[in-house]
Amino acid sequence: xxxxxxxxxxxxxxxxxxxxxxxxxxxxxxxxxxxxxxxxxxxxxxxxxxxxxxxxxxxxxxxxxxxxxxxxxxxxxxxxxxxxxxxxxxxxxxxxxxxxxxxxxxxxxxxxxxxxxxxxxxxxxxxxxxxxxxxxxxxxxxxxxxxxxxxxxxxxxxxxxxxxxxxxxxxxxxxxxxxxxxxxxxxxxxxxxxxxxxxxxxxxxxxxxxxxxx
Numbered sequence: 001x002x003x004x005x006x007x008x009x010x011x012x013x014x015x016x017x018x019x020x021x022x023x024x025x026x027x028x029x030x031x032x033x034x035x036x037x038x039x040x041x042x043x044x045x046x047x048x049x050x051x052x053x054x055x056x057x058x059x060x061x062x063x064x065x066x067x068x069x070x071x072x073x074x075x076x077x078x079x080x081x082x083x084x085x086x087x088x089x090x091x092x093x094x095x096x097x098x099x100x101x102x103x104x105x106x107x108x109x110x111x112x113x114x115x116x117x118x119x120x121x122x123x124x125x126x127x128x129x130x131x132x133x134x135x136x137x138x139x140x141x142x143x144x145x146x147x148x149x150x151x152x153x154x155x156x157x158x159x160x161x162x163x164x165x166x167x168x169x170x171x172x173x174x175x176x177x178x179x180x181x182x183x184x185x186x187x188x189x190x191x192x193x194x195x196x197x198x199x200x201x202x203x204x205x206x207x208x209x210x211x212x213x214x
Contacts, residue, residue, distance in 0.1 A: 001089065002056060003067040004077050006030035006046060009128075010067030016093045016112060025061065029053055029081075054084040063089040066110065066126060071162040071180075074126055075144040078108070088126060096129075099137075106143070115147075124161065133165075142179060151183075160195065169204075 003010050006028040017026060027045035047053050057064075064086040066074045078088055088108035092098060096111045099119035105111075106125040116134045117123060124143035129135065133147040136154045141147075142161035150168040153159070157171045160179030167185040171177065177193040184200025184207075193199055198208045 001026040001061050002029055002047065002053060002064040002081075002086065003027070004029045004064055004081060005067035006033060007068065009069050012112065012131075013065065013067050013091060013110070016091055019094050019113075027056065027060075028067070029064075050080065050084060053081065053086070057085040062087050065089055065091050066108065066128070069128065069146055071144045071146050071164055074128065074146070075162060078126055078144070130167075136173075148185070166200075 001024055003013055003026060010028055017024065027047050029047045031048050047056055062085060064081050066077055068074060068077060082088065090105065090107060090109045092109065092111040093113040095113035097116040098111065099117060101119040103117065103119055104122040106123065108126040109123050111117060111129045112131045114132045115129045117129060118135060118137045120137050121135055121139040123135065123141050124145065126144040127141055128146045130147055130149040132150045134152040135141065138156045139153045141159045142163065144162050145159055146164045148165060148167040151165040152170045154171060154173040156174045158176045160177060162179055163177055163181040165183045166187060169183045169185060169187040171189045175189055175192060178195035180196045181193050182198045183189060183204065187200050187204040188202040189199065189204040197206050199206050
């Protein structure tokens with residue numbers, strides 16, 4: 001199994017992987033960092049190029065996990081590594097509280113310890129649910145979203161694709177947040193948010209629009 005990235009989130013994933021009784025051979029992908037920055041991962045294989053990653057998929061294991069944050073970057077890496085022959089795979093901590101009734105977790109979800117994902121909700125493909133994040137009942141989270149540590153979605157919240165909910169932000173019941181949005185850390189969102197907006201504060205207010213060309 002290949003973990004895409006070797007930074008902070010990838011290091012967090014080490015803890016999740018070691019929670020499972022069955023040992024799964026894995027490697028990390030990093031074509032950016034200097035080797036001196038990877039000391040924590042020195043006991044694990046680091047794949048440094050897309051050519052090497054494609055060979056790994058053919059010879060060892062075609063599965064990969066997105067070990068990076070930022071929704072648009074996660075989607076970009078998914079496109080690249082699926083194109084190399086990989087298959088996006090979920091990683092769900094046994095220490096997360098995950099519902100068992102009418103819950104849909106699509107492929108490639110990463111759910112970290114101490115998070116809660118309740119019943120009758122959907123978590124879209126490639127989403128990242130950080131430590132202590134809460135997704136309450138009847139929520140619908142789009143693809144490649146990131147819920148930062150402590151983020152809370154209360155009941156019947158809808159989140160569009162590629163949206164980032166900041167640390168300790170709270171989305172009150174029934175709110176709809178569009179695609180490509182960014183919700184600031186600690187915000188309380190009590191009104192719908194259109195596509196592509198950055199909002200922050202308590203109550204949250206629009207502060208700018210995301211520049212898609214940036």
